[in-house]
Amino acid sequence: xxxxxxxxxxxxxxxxxxxxxxxxxxxxxxxxxxxxxxxxxxxxxxxxxxxxxxxxxxxxxxxxxxxxxxxxxxxxxxxxxxxxxxxxxxxxxxxxxxxxxxxxxxxxxxxxxxxxxxxxxxxxxxxxxxxxxxxxxxxxxxxxxxxxxxxxxxxxxxxxxxxxxxxxxxxxxxxxxxxxxxxxxxxxxxxxxxxxxxx
Amino acid sequence: xxxxxxxxxxxxxxxxxxxxxxxxxxxxxxxxxxxxxxxxxxxxxxxxxxxxxxxxxxxxxxxxxxxxxxxxxxxxxxxxxxxxxxxxxxxxxxxxxxxxxxxxxxxxxxxxxxxxxxxxxxxxxxxxxxxxxxxxxxxxxxxxxxxxxxxxxxxxxxxxxxxxxxxxxxxxxxxxxxxxxxxxxxxxxxxxxxxxxxx
Numbered sequence: 001x002x003x004x005x006x007x008x009x010x011x012x013x014x015x016x017x018x019x020x021x022x023x024x025x026x027x028x029x030x031x032x033x034x035x036x037x038x039x040x041x042x043x044x045x046x047x048x049x050x051x052x053x054x055x056x057x058x059x060x061x062x063x064x065x066x067x068x069x070x071x072x073x074x075x076x077x078x079x080x081x082x083x084x085x086x087x088x089x090x091x092x093x094x095x096x097x098x099x100x101x102x103x104x105x106x107x108x109x110x111x112x113x114x115x116x117x118x119x120x121x122x123x124x125x126x127x128x129x130x131x132x133x134x135x136x137x138x139x140x141x142x143x144x145x146x147x148x149x150x151x152x153x154x155x156x157x158x159x160x161x162x163x164x165x166x167x168x169x170x171x172x173x174x175x176x177x178x179x180x181x182x183x184x185x186x187x188x189x190x191x192x193x194x195x196x197x198x199x
Numbered sequence: 200x201x202x203x204x205x206x207x208x209x210x211x212x213x214x215x216x217x218x219x220x221x222x223x224x225x226x227x228x229x230x231x232x233x234x235x236x237x238x239x240x241x242x243x244x245x246x247x248x249x250x251x252x253x254x255x256x257x258x259x260x261x262x263x264x265x266x267x268x269x270x271x272x273x274x275x276x277x278x279x280x281x282x283x284x285x286x287x288x289x290x291x292x293x294x295x296x297x298x299x300x301x302x303x304x305x306x307x308x309x310x311x312x313x314x315x316x317x318x319x320x321x322x323x324x325x326x327x328x329x330x331x332x333x334x335x336x337x338x339x340x341x342x343x344x345x346x347x348x349x350x351x352x353x354x355x356x357x358x359x360x361x362x363x364x365x366x367x368x369x370x371x372x373x374x375x376x377x378x379x380x381x382x383x384x385x386x387x388x389x390x391x392x393x394x395x396x397x398x
Binding site: 157161162177178182192194 | 211232359361363367371374375377381386
């Protein structure tokens with residue numbers, strides 16, 4: 001059976017978005033620097049991203065994509081990403097955790113599921129031997145870490161202190177021991193791969 | 200003139216100590232893992248640290264010590280470290296930032312100073328061409344970052360989520376842009392070196 005991984009970009013002070021994140025400003029005010037690594041450099045909401053990942057950023061993405069079998073995301077992430085324009089960009093099963101699964105849009109690009117546990121079960125079956133990646137947001141990753149389902153965690157730290165926004169570990173009070181799997185760095189991010197130790 | 204650096208160990212969720220840090224438990228409850236890298240592995244308050252830094256941990260320490268000209272620390276750090284037994288362990292000028300400089304102990308192992316700005320000025324003069332390192336705690340590093348005096352920042356991330364304690368960036372609302380200088384990793388820590396960009 002495939003692995004369950006979680007990965008998310010944060011600032012040095014642990015924010016996964018600046019203030020007031022939502023549709024049209026998925027990373028919040030001042031938060032685009034969190035995803036400079038995805039787009040090959042700085043970008044803004046008005047003009048949108050222009051470039052592509054290169055170097056270590058591309059190496060990380062390519063390795064992640066090569067093993068990927070299914071994706072789990074939270075409803076807020078889905079909304080903030082503006083439903084990825086209504087089309088699943090991965091070409092792989094994507095499960096959206098939501099309190100309102102009945103709002104599932106037509107088609108099966110995105111499958112709405114009522115709980116994280118159920119989403120992970122469905123994703124695991126869909127992924128077969130491949131990886132299930134929990135891509136965020138913060139709330140879904142906190143739930144996944146607290147439930148003990150995450151086997152590997154990648155924290156992607158952008159070189160910025162944001163000062164304000166939505167913290168990955170806000171309200172998370174569990175102790176979780178980790179083990180290093182490796183680190184890589186580009187001009188735009190430091191990727192730290194951890195194995196989650198069983199208690 | 201020498202550089203002003205700041206460096207501190209944190210958990211993955213950004214805590215520099217577990218709850219209830221103080222004398223005899225300088226890293227708070229459950230916080231000793233933050234300094235496993237200093238002592239070559241896990242340790243506890245009862246038995247104290249036994250080992251020494253090796254490999255990448257030692258390389259980081261050796262490089263830091265080679266350039267060091269003076270140290271600035273906060274009063275809480277000084278108290279939590281139990282005054283380093285009353286003897287300056289660096290053999291270099293150490294300035295302690297405190298609201299009560301009149302409590303300076305006899306001798307000049309530790310020089311009590313009434314503000315961070317004053318401590319940095321004195322340390323800079325004492326260090327000459329060498330580095331002034333602001334070693335923490337969190338409050339002193341936040342003040343130093345907010346005042347713009349820090350030229351290089353090293354975040355030393357231990358592979359643990361603590362869940363509770365004292366956050367490095369708690370209450371810090373400034374935006375600070377950084378640039379990567381490099382990264383190294385041992386089994387016990389990931390050392391991320393940043394240059395602080397001028398606004």
